[in-house]
Amino acid sequence: MKPAPGNQKLGPMNVFVDADACPAKDDIVVVCKRHGVVPVFVANAPIPALAATADARMEVVPGAFDAADDWILAHAHADDLVLTADLLLAQRAVRQSADAMNFSGRALTDNVIHDLVARREIEQQRREMNLPTHQPVPYDKRNRSHLKAALHQWLETRKRRRGTGKA
Secondary structure (H helix, E strand, O other): OOOOOOOOOOOOOOEEEEHHHOOOHHHHHHHHHHOOOOOEEEEOOOOHHHHOOOOOEEEEOOOOOOHHHHHHHHHOOOOOEEEOOOHHHHHHHHHOOOEEEOOOOOEOOHHHHHHHHHHHHHHHHHHHOOOOOOOOOOOOHHHHHHHHHHHHHHHHHHHHHHOOOOO
């Protein structure tokens, strides 16, 4: 898919982060820095810790509820990664040939997203019927470890595909 008019690709490979609900901002910055990639954190409001570092780029996108998602999608292309917990954003990114991953390091492909949306709908129906439902697991060290390993692997794979040692 071609970039929207006026939207230039930022680099040969980019990591875009849906930053509003990201529990692992520091981990993402550390892994990306090791690979020479500056992650782009996108949110509706500034995140001071990210704005103060040269190791990350902070994009503040004021406006509608999905403005940050729309900004990410306008800039993400093939060979880019979108890190998000938002299944609809992940689905839109995958459909325009970007890769998507959740904050636990799980690759979000069309099939995975389809399954997760179906599970979410089943859980909603169970709640409406006052039946027991699955409770979300808290984000912990294991999730962080999985994310760091998966992000490292994704970056290494992209470098090998490009035939360079640098991202």
